[in-house]
Amino acid sequence: MTEKIKLFFRRIRRSIIEYIATNRLFITYVILSMIGLMLVRNFTVDNMWSKEAFIADIALVLLIGSLGYLVKPKNQYRYFMIVLIVFALMEIINSIYYTFYSSFASFGELGTVGQTETVMGSVYERLKITDLIYVLFPFLFYLIHKKLLRSAYYNFMSVVEQGKKMCVVTLLVGCIFLAYTFVTASGTDYSRLAKQWNRVYIVERFGLVLYQINDLVQTLTPKFNSLFGYDEAAQSFIHYFTQEDIDQYDGENKYTGILEGYNVVFIHMEGIQTYLMDLEFNGVEATPTINRLAEEGMFFSHFYPQVSIGTSSDTEFTLTTSLMPAASGAVFTQYYDRDYITIPKLLKEKGYHTFSMHGNNATMWGRSTVHPLLGYDEMYFEESYSYNKDKDDPNNLEYINLGISDKKFFEQVVPIIENIEDTYTNYMGTVITLSNHSPFTYLNKYGEYDMSTTYEECDSETGLCEEITTNYLYDTPVGNYIMSSHYADEALGEFFQYINESEHFDHTVFVLYGDHDVKLSRNQVNYLYNYDYRTGEVKSEDDPTYVSYDDYDHELNKNTPLIIWTKDADLRSKLQGEVQYVMGMYDVAPTLGNMLGIDNPFAMGHDIFNIKDANYVVFPNGNFLTSLIYYNNSDSEYKVLQEGAQFTADYITRLQNKTEEILDVSNAIIVHDLIKNEGDTVLEMKENEVNK
Numbered sequence: 001m002t003e004k005i006k007l008f009f010r011r012i013r014r015s016i017i018e019y020i021a022t023n024r025l026f027i028t029y030v031i032l033s034m035i036g037l038m039l040v041r042n043f044t045v046d047n048m049w050s051k052e053a054f055i056a057d058i059a060l061v062l063l064i065g066s067l068g069y070l071v072k073p074k075n076q077y078r079y080f081m082i083v084l085i086v087f088a089l090m091e092i093i094n095s096i097y098y099t100f101y102s103s104f105a106s107f108g109e110l111g112t113v114g115q116t117e118t119v120m121g122s123v124y125e126r127l128k129i130t131d132l133i134y135v136l137f138p139f140l141f142y143l144i145h146k147k148l149l150r151s152a153y154y155n156f157m158s159v160v161e162q163g164k165k166m167c168v169v170t171l172l173v174g175c176i177f178l179a180y181t182f183v184t185a186s187g188t189d190y191s192r193l194a195k196q197w198n199r200v201y202i203v204e205r206f207g208l209v210l211y212q213i214n215d216l217v218q219t220l221t222p223k224f225n226s227l228f229g230y231d232e233a234a235q236s237f238i239h240y241f242t243q244e245d246i247d248q249y250d251g252e253n254k255y256t257g258i259l260e261g262y263n264v265v266f267i268h269m270e271g272i273q274t275y276l277m278d279l280e281f282n283g284v285e286a287t288p289t290i291n292r293l294a295e296e297g298m299f300f301s302h303f304y305p306q307v308s309i310g311t312s313s314d315t316e317f318t319l320t321t322s323l324m325p326a327a328s329g330a331v332f333t334q335y336y337d338r339d340y341i342t343i344p345k346l347l348k349e350k351g352y353h354t355f356s357m358h359g360n361n362a363t364m365w366g367r368s369t370v371h372p373l374l375g376y377d378e379m380y381f382e383e384s385y386s387y388n389k390d391k392d393d394p395n396n397l398e399y400i401n402l403g404i405s406d407k408k409f410f411e412q413v414v415p416i417i418e419n420i421e422d423t424y425t426n427y428m429g430t431v432i433t434l435s436n437h438s439p440f441t442y443l444n445k446y447g448e449y450d451m452s453t454t455y456e457e458c459d460s461e462t463g464l465c466e467e468i469t470t471n472y473l474y475d476t477p478v479g480n481y482i483m484s485s486h487y488a489d490e491a492l493g494e495f496f497q498y499i500n501e502s503e504h505f506d507h508t509v510f511v512l513y514g515d516h517d518v519k520l521s522r523n524q525v526n527y528l529y530n531y532d533y534r535t536g537e538v539k540s541e542d543d544p545t546y547v548s549y550d551d552y553d554h555e556l557n558k559n560t561p562l563i564i565w566t567k568d569a570d571l572r573s574k575l576q577g578e579v580q581y582v583m584g585m586y587d588v589a590p591t592l593g594n595m596l597g598i599d600n601p602f603a604m605g606h607d608i609f610n611i612k613d614a615n616y617v618v619f620p621n622g623n624f625l626t627s628l629i630y631y632n633n634s635d636s637e638y639k640v641l642q643e644g645a646q647f648t649a650d651y652i653t654r655l656q657n658k659t660e661e662i663l664d665v666s667n668a669i670i671v672h673d674l675i676k677n678e679g680d681t682v683l684e685m686k687e688n689e690v691n692k
Contacts, residue, residue: 022157023166026065028144029080032137033061033087037208040091043130044098047204056181056207062174064209069167073157077145084138090212091134099128100519101309103621104199104211106328107219181206195664196327198622201634219328233668234678240665241602241682242689249611252594258574259595261426262566263508264347265417266319268432269488270312272514274301274559276485279528281451286486289493290561293512297565298575300608303583304559305516308620313365315515315585316430320344320374322589322603324666325620331670336370338669339676343589344375344428346598353377353424357413358432359385359404376430378420385412400445406435406491414498421504436488438518440480446487451479453533472533477524500567507568509575511592513585514560522554552630552639555623562588582627583608584617601683602675604666616655624659631655 037057042048068079097105148154185193189205192198196218202211240246272290279286307314310330317331318324320342326335344354355378362368362381371379387398387408398408413431420427451473458465473479492512499505523538529547530539539546562583564575583591586605593599594607606615617625622633628645631638631652638652668674 024148024153025076025080025145026068026170028141029065029068029084030058030061032084032141033065034058036087036091036134036137037061039130039133040094040208041203043095043128044104045200045204050204052181052184052205053203053207055177056205056210059174059177059181060207060209060213062170062177066167066170066174069163069170071163074154081138081141081145084141087209088134088138090208092131094208095128095131095134099131099521102200103308104203104208106196106199106309107212107216181210191660192622195660198633200621204634215328229668230672233672234674236661236665237668237674237678238682238685240661242685249606249614251610253607253609255575255595255609257595257597258571259509259592260597261507262568262571262596263352263421263426263505264428264592264596265508265510266428266430267492267510267512268312268316268430269436269492269512269514269561270433271436271438271481271516271518272485272488272560273517273557274303274514274561275557276482276489277561279482281449281453284449286449286482287489289489289496290512290563293496293563293565294561294578296572296576297563298577298579300562300579300581300583302559302580303513303562304585304617304619304625305514306585306617306619307516310365312432312515313367313370315513316374316432318585319513319588322586322600322605323669324586324604324618324663326670327620327663327667330365332365332367332370335670336366336373338673339679340374341600341602341675342375343592343598346375346593346600347426347428347596348375348377350598351426353420353427355380355420355427355429356432357384357416357429358382359406359409359434360402360432380416384416385409394444397445400435400442400487401439402434402437404434405445406433406488407494409434410491410495410498414495414502418502418504421508433488433491435491436484436518438481440477440484443475443480443483446483447490449483449486451482455534457534470533472531472536473528476527477520478528481518481520482528505567509564509566509568509571511588512561512563512565513588514562516560517558522549522551525549525554525557552632555632556625556630556639556641579608581608581612582615582617582625584615584625586618587615601686602669602679604662616658618659618662620663622659622663624655626655633659 034054034057038048038054041050041053047053064083065080068076068083071079094104097103185205192201193206193214196202196215199211199215202214206214269290272287276287277285277291277294285291305315306318306324308325308327308330310317310325310332313330313332314325321340323340325331329335344352348354354376356367356371356376357380358364358367360382362379362383368379368381382403385404385408387404388396389399390396391399393399398405400406417427417429420429450471452469452471454467454469456465457468473482499510526538526549529549530543531537532539532543566572566575584605586603587608588605589600590603590605590607591609593603594609604618608615613627615626619625624631624633628642628647629638629640629652633656
């Protein structure tokens with residue numbers, strides 16, 4: 001019996017040695033592929049050892065690799081090398097993409113590639129060595145191939161390899177692993193895989209390769225069949241907007257019609273976040289202008305952008321339409337030709353002249369095409385302004401980062417708007433700033449702002465003390481961002497000085513909003529809160545002076561200012577104070593619409609003064625925020641925001657379902673042009689219900 005056991009293990013050992021000896025190229029391909037895929041998870045979602053993702057990845061690596069056995073041994077190297085290069089490109093793109101968007105890349109976003117031309121500085125600034133480590137794997141594979149080439153490996157394999165048999169066996173093993181992946185998946189897993197909007201969760205659960213294949217299928221299917229999913233989408237759309245409770249937060253409040261007949265100018269503040277308003281260095285506020293406007297006007301302190309790949313363009317879209325960004329790609333590059341109900345269109349119906357102004361070129365995010373479709377009559381882009389365009393001159397203060405500096409821009413904006421006011425009875429415009437766009441490297445152009453800290457250092461032996469000054473934030477990502485924002489705030493201050501000194505704008509309301517966060521990492525922002533300038537290191541969490549700043553704090557810190565301000569003294573007295581209700585970008589149109597006397601019946605947001613503390617902010621990745629909790633959809637965990645808050649599991653389940661419904665319906669409107677195709681049906685059904 002003992003001899004039989006020994007013989008059994010000898011046969012296994014011999015089989016393993018024989019397999020390794022005759023499959024060295026294939027094994028190398030598998031190992032290098034898996035290391036690369038695991039490193040992507042490690043450097044992005046910090047989940048290198050996810051069992052589910054590992055099994056899914058190796059299943060696809062084996063399935064794809066099995067086809068290599070159908071190629072003659074001497075040509076297998078080319079096949080595996082092509083696959084490894086594809087994997088390396090996929091890994092590099094997703095690694096860089098995650099740095100910017102905390103998500104993973106999609107084929108549906110290929111249409112936005114052209115928008116990177118003017119922001120390549122941001123890409124270069126944030127490149128890490130870990131983003132490029134994946135190029136090593138094809139190179140290592142090449143070196144191993146050269147070593148095998150010098151041996152008799154390929155000649156030997158040409159004689160002994162049973163290609164079809166190995167293909168079938170490898171295919172079978174890959175299928176077993178893939179079957180395990182799907183058998184162990186829950187209904188929620190399948191739903192997220194199908195809907196694709198929670199990409200982080202999909203990669204953590206199904207691996208990067210399956211995510212990317214699924215994403216390709218999701219992207220191509222509607223392209224091949226324009227009616228794909230239309231009936232289901234239309235049904236969901238009609239059901240959502242005819243629910244009994246859909247209008248429960250509609251109606252009048254004390255702000256109804258308060259802005260009827262007033263001109264409206266939106267100030268799109270590039271990259272301005274709310275936490276800047278709390279910063280002060282050596283007695284000087286980081287954003288004194290924004291702070292003053294917030295005190296003089298109505299300030300929404302818990303206001304959150306809801307952006308995806310389209311960043312600034314997503315904000316423009318969501319603010320004017322009260323719809324979420326597209327689930328895949330950007331509306332401005334892929335779905336701009338749909339029929340949307342927008343603030344400019346609704347105000348045009350009331351006789352307003354509409355315009356947009358931006359110092360960047362007209363092709364950025366396709367604004368020259370999209371803005372007329374959103375309802376803007378006139379557009380003033382880069383060619384409308386005169387300034388020194390020598391971007392290589394370090395002393396040229398008229399050119400910062402992507403183009404015209406905010407100070408030079410605002411100087412020319414005011415007379416244009418004054419002329420519009422002289423020409424038209426009413427007007428509505430959007431003014432988009434530019435200078436506070438990353439990378440924040442133009443320190444010599446931002447002006448003087450002393451962020452230094454002075455502390456006392458005492459010698460324990462002599463007892464002598466000396467004052468030491470350190471500017472530890474200088475030339476750090478968060479420090480440079482603060483300096484850039486201080487400049488942008490200063491330019492904004494000059495703009496409002498022009499406004500106050502002008503004989504115009506007495507009947508005009510300015511709505512200022514930060515468009516999105518600046519994509520600094522938690523560690524980079526934590527440098528601001530927990531850097532110990534005495535030791536030159538970030539404090540440990542055991543330090544009694546450590547300020548808690550976890551992943552939830554970082555997400556909550558992405559809010560931006562929303563301010564309504566006017567120099568009309570009587571109106572200002574009615575639009576004043578801090579509004580602390582949780583609010584999203586999609587709530588702007590309903591809230592201002594009620595004030596202006598316009599209505600978008602297909603808004604996904606609410607008038608904040610009707611819904612109040614019952615409001616919820618849905619984010620494109622499936623996270624949501626209420627006055628009580630911030631919910632992370634990736635790990636199904638949440639942070640309680642009010643000490644002692646009472647809520648049930650049903651509260652979370654209801655909001656999970658509501659979040660999914662909002663994302664699905666909003667995306668259906670965008671993809672299938674449902675307002676144009678089914679909007680009248682919904683309005684007729686609601687009218688019939690009222691007349692019953």
